[in-house]
Amino acid sequence: MITEIIILTLVFLGVLLMFIASLGLFKMPDLFTRMSAVTKAVTFKVGLIVLSASIYFNSFPVVMKSILIIFLLLLTTPVSSHLLGKEAYERKAPLWKKTLIDELKDKKKKNN
């Protein structure tokens, strides 16, 4: 009974945050803001759902597998998003009209 309630709380938190991330991907005006919405989703929300699975099955292999999934996502998603964002900036992806700070541009100006 109590474990079921814990599992359901974790699952609903994960699903709610994932839904918010999809809405953010749909509504955000700009590639980089969209990317910021997605990256947080991928690391934390999937982690919550996988953690609920490890509580439900309650056996050693499943717990190790879910730890591996969470570790992989936590380690690899920032790396791939950083690569993608830098490539997008190099190819001059359009920024949002109301963007205030462009730190990479300022840095390049200083070096020149």
Next chain:
Amino acid sequence: MSYFEISLWGALLALVVALFITLIRFIYGPTFMDRVVTFDLMTANLIGIITLYAIVSDDELLLDIALVLAMIGFFSITAFAYYIKKRSNK
């Protein structure tokens, strides 16, 4: 069906709706990069769906698929970034 199974099916339905919302962005995404970002979220969404289905159907082996999908997601995004870089250097 107990309340547990019903609420898990509801969570699965919400995840599928979220997948369709990302699919709309995939269709309308103005540039190629937007589609790659969408692909990232779709992989995460599929991992969530597979894990929830593993809980609903009480089958541990489905978690292996989620594990493989997590790896493939990383490699595909990195490969996309690599080839976009190669294409822009020309």
